[in-house]
Amino acid sequence: MTKVAIMGATGYAALELIKILLRNSDVEIVALTSRSESAPHISEIHPCLEGRLDLRCEALTPAEIADRADFVFCALPHVASMEVIPDLLADGCRVVDLSADYRLSDPAVYEKWYHHVHIDPTRLGSTVYGLPELWAEKIPSADLIANPGCYTSTAILGLAPLMAKGLVEPTGIIIDAKSGVSGAGRNPKLGTLYPECNESITAYGVGTHRHTPEIEEVLTTVGGKEVKVTFTPHLTPMNRGILATMYPRLTEAVSRDAILDIYRAFYQGKPFVRVIDRIPATKDVAGTNYCDISVQFAGDQLIVFSATDNLIKGAAGVAVQNFNLMAGYPETTGLIV
Template sequence: MSESKKISVGIVGASGYGGVQLVKILLEHPQVEIVYLGGDSSAGKEYGDLYPHLQHRVKTKIEPIDIDSIASRCDVVFLGLPNGLACDIAPPLIEKGCKVLDLSADYRFKNLDTYTAWYKTERKDNSIASQAVYGLPELYREDIKKSSLIGCAGCYPTASLLALAPLLKQGLVLPETIIIDAKSGTSGGGRQGKINLLLAEADSSLGAYGVAKHRHTPEIEEICSDLARNEVKVQFTPHLIPMPRGILSTVYGTLRDPGLVTEDLLTIYTAFYRNSSFVKVLGNGIYPQTKWACGTNLAYLGIEVDTRTGRVIVMSAIDNLIKGQAGQAVQCLNLMMGWAEDLGLPTLTFYP
């Protein structure tokens, strides 16, 4: 496609935190034009009333979700809906010629039985779902380029899989020893009012949730199994941190070769991500902080080998709303359209 012609983009579910991040990024993207913002409960409202800080840039109302109207106006559609809704909306959009990027869990699974078991939603879109590509560009770049349906990776899985991928792809760890200890800011819980996300509840506190049953577990395991070419189960424990955004995922695994040292792993990781401009492998003794990634599409990786225990520890920091959601979706869009992968995506944080 010629870079002189902008593509028409729609966002279904534009009123949530992921939606507003998409709006912000796409407003600054040189190759797209937002022509449709859609929602259910917010339909009919001015977008600037939902987000007054954008009134000077967005003069658009939230429209009802109408498949025919969306398909007639949009080349590309982002779906930022709760789990279980995209699987009804994506198939007709695909059939009408749209490219679709889904930010929910609906198209992240090759095995729909796994999806149904964890998300309690029966599926009737097997043929369309089989065409979907997992939207983590650093691992599936070439497949994304050829696809019209992307199941964008979840935020916890993005941070965790970027930390794990070189270890599993090259058989460096014993898969059964993998433990993921991850912490996320409160925006990961969405914009709906929830008691556990109230300032009085979350501030000055740190706690785990979804222990041994978080829905991102099977997503992580499916991709880990693909990378390792064997079934992999992981121990994944998420925690809520009293800050608006950011994820720090700390991954542990026992090395197959106890003779490996930190410098060896740094060399391996640097080579693995040599063509991935958004992944920053930090030097020896430097460990990532969420503040560094805040507002960017970057992932910072820090690596340490504990020769005493024979374990590798990999720390991964991302912005859950950008690299973990909206920015990654736009990264996938760039690949689908044949543009530079980093086009229109932020790489500089506000600091401090």
């Protein structure tokens, strides 16, 4: 029996974490946290959990959490995460951090994009980036995993095979991504009010979205050359799902079939990446931990399509995938339904 806690249990990713973890009978959820002083029952926060989990969301300190739990999923916002994670680790917890706080290796880059000085900089660079399709071997022994961003993993999984083979130019890669509204979180804001985003599509964060340096850093590591991308996220009127439509420039002529073969070989044995023949649709991965990938040519221009559920493969699903590897469960436990 593994005892797990979830910090920041009120958001959408936390709900998915709970639902996934409830499928593993060897896991016991022992603590949930929120800042609310009223300690609301989790079924008040997430009514769909009625009758499924009898826990309150408490305002617990890292030490209190460590008293109960072996593993902690930290679903707090950035900054709040790095304020508690050092203590959790010091108290012996192993941690999957769903925030951005430990994803980048350079504190200066973190500060530039997040406008905060990193308060735990010595862990940057040595924290394992939790994308099991790339670095599964480093995950089992890690005490802290930086769980990838939702756009990030969708984009990276779609480009990594080409980057690893050196088949695409490392710069000038256009990533035009479309995300459902749950990606914007559960805090009420005018921009994510129903009548504001229903029946509309728009771009946001152009040139400034914080997943940009994360995509670039990981792909640079994969390909060994400095990667630069143009990343344009769009808010799409749907609850869930990300479709990344990506336009890399090939360094040599390769056929579509050859490229699909490269992808299939790269993801051989990876249970959650499906290299498919048709263009992915987000509905086919909604509610799953799959990443569906395909490629097409429009004339000479290669187009890579990658689709995930932003809350599952883009957040809670990959978090549990990492957890499974860390805790010694089969990688797919709770993740194929």
